[in-house]
Amino acid sequence: MDTESLQQGSSSSWHTTGAVSCGAAQQQKRQRCQGSSSDQAGSSSSSSLQISEPEPQQIQEEEDYYMEDDCDDDFDGYDEDDYDFDEADFNQHLADKFDDLDLPPGVEATVPWLQKTTPKEDVKEPPKSNTADENANKYTQFKQFDTVQNFSDHYYAKNSHGEPNRAWSKRVQHDWKLLEKDLPAYIFVRVAEDRMDLLRAAIIGPKGTPYHDGLFFFDIHIPSAYPCAPPLVYYHSGGLRINPNLYNNGKVCLSLLGTWDGRGCEKWNPAQSTMLQVLVSIQALILNDKPYYNEPGYESYANTPNGERLALDYNDNTFLHSCKTMLYSLRRPPEHFADLVAGHFRVHGHTILAACKHYMAGNDIGSVVPEEEEEEEEEESSEHKSGDAGASGSAPELGVIKAIPTKRRSSFNPSLKVLYEDLLMEFNVKGADTRKFIDEKLKKNKPAAA
Structure with missing residues (x-):
């Protein structure tokens, strides 16, 4: 279907500007997930977020990225034991695969916030x-x-959509026009010609958050009552709960969708709310820098020592889940998005691996990762300071590594190291620039000279 031939809605009240600006004005107001005794996913997931120090979670792996309708909410979706890593085999595999290849230099990739240009246009891949x-x-x-x-x-x-009436079709086509014209950068949408009630969106996680450079997929159904009723949205979680508003069973909790209480422009308005507003709200309000405070009642602990400690701990766990979601997408990309998945991680793989190493060095999740030149200068400076400290009898670590202000869980680095190795392998297969990380690995595992 040629989108240029789609009919434009006649009502001038259906303009996105007012709806989106209204949503933007509420960016500082965190959307709250609905937790009731009847919602097993909400009760089981929210119970793991207590103000006291949370216990390390068992991480399990789900065999299939796409979940059945009846999801077991106690299933964490990932098991680190399944990642049986053999360094000798890995090194030999890499050596055999890349000995004769001339890999390209590093590709700098940035993710600006809600720009109008697409990320692909700024990237030149040799x-x-x-x-x-x-x-x-x-x-x-x-x-x-x-x-x-x-x-x-x-x-x-499998949802029954029936025969669409003229008013419904006209409104849906109007929303398609808005999406085609006004989608911000890092949101990608595919709509079905044979089923106008179905569409799929991919959202890239913003910089400065534990979701940075990740790909997150949402399936959307436009009911026959639309626009009097909001759309239905399902998140491809892979069994992982990466946000209080995104359940491990795929539920998306947002006032605009009617899945949580809201007031004023937070709620769905048939005359003004659009599909574009829904997607922008998910990107801006849910995928934020401190998702811990999206949990109902937790905003009162913001800017307190205990609240900040727990927010940082939640970010650590969220980034681990984001890395696992990357692996799910790479190994089983959603239909019609395989080219986006492969290309995105080929371009951004270097940046993601550098961030993993940056975080394992003790830096906060979402903090700025130094450019490669700065990393080399830091390493030279660290070696120099270490030598001087050794000569003077001072602690060699002093002033070398910037540590986070609170103690990080001991399980974080081992968990991230496993994911780093898997991502390194997957990014290599996709053709990402990983020469630096491969050289580091081979150098580290090279036998010392006698």
């Missing part, structure tokens, strides 16, 4: 082979908005 060049072209040509024939794996594919 081709390594005909296949890599073809894949890069598919990524750069991946449109922010486009139509597809249908979705075979859509969460709401």
Whole structure:
């Protein structure tokens, strides 16, 4: 279906500007997830977030990225024991794979906040082979908005949609026009020609948050009562709860969707609210820098020592979940988004790996990762200070590594190291610039000279 031929809605009240600005004005107001005794996902998940020091969670892996309708909320979706890593085999595999390849230099990738230009347009990827060049072209040509024939794996594919009436079709086409024209950067949408009630969105996590450079997928169903009723939204969680508003069973808790109480412009307004407003709200209000305070009642602990400690701890766990979500997407990309997944992580793989090492060095999740030149200067400075400290008898670590203000869980670094190794392998397969990290690994495992 050619979107240029879609009918424009006649009502002038359906303008996005007012709706989105209203949502933007509420960015500082955290959306609250609805937790009732009847919602097992909410009760089981929120129970793990207590103001006292939370216990380390067992991390399990889900076999399938896409979940069944009846999800076991006690299932964490990931098991580190499944990641049986053999360094010798890994090193040999990498040596065999890349000995004869001339890998490109590092690709700097930034993720500005809600810009109007798409991230792909700012990235220049030197081709390594005909296949890599073809894949890069598919990524750069991946449109922010486009139509597809249908979705075979859509969460709401089995929902009955009936025969759409003229008013419903006209409103949906109007929303499609808004999405095609006004989508902010780092949001990508595909709508189905055969099923106008289905669409899928991919949102890239913003910089400065524990979600940075991650890809998060949402399936959306437009009910027959639309726009009198809000759309239904399902999050592809992989069994992981990465935010108080995003349940491990796929539920998205947002006032705009009617899944949590709200007032005024926070609630769905049939005359003004749009699909675009829903997606921008998820990106801006849910995927934020301190998601811990999205939990109902926890905002009162903001700016307190105990609250900040728990917020940092939540960010640590959230980043681990985000890395696992990257692996799910790489190994089983949602339909019609394979080119986006492969290209995104090929371009941003270097940045993600550098962030992992930065965090394992003791820095806060979401903090700025130094440029490579700065990293080299820090390493040289660290070695110099270490030598001087050793000569004077002072502690060599003093002033070398910037530590976070609170003690981090001892389980964080081992967990992230396992994910780092898996991401390194997956990013290599996708053609990301990982030369620096491979060299470091091979150098570390090279036998010392006799």
